[in-house]
Amino acid sequence: MKPNPGIIIANRPRRNSATDFVDMQVSTLISDHASKKPCIEDLVQIAKKEMPNFDWTNDKIRHAVERLEKRGRLASKYAIRGKRLCRVPYPI
16 A cells, blocks of 8 residues: 555654754753752853853743653752742753
8 A cells, every 4th residue: 555645744743943952052051060950040040151142031941941851851850049949950
């Protein structure tokens, strides 16, 4: 039986090269600073210092961390720092 060329596979997860690049940067950033255990707010400040050409925000890093967690590359734990609950991602 020949495959029908008119069939489109719709359940394949979409991949976006822009978000893949951001995910790679965030993953590298987290693995480089894993010993410091930075929370997302700290990661934004580190990213702005180390990679100033990109527009870094809390949401951008948080969404990248969520995507990497779904793929099984990162995990997160929560810590209290300065009377605030802080999400601390770490590599698996």
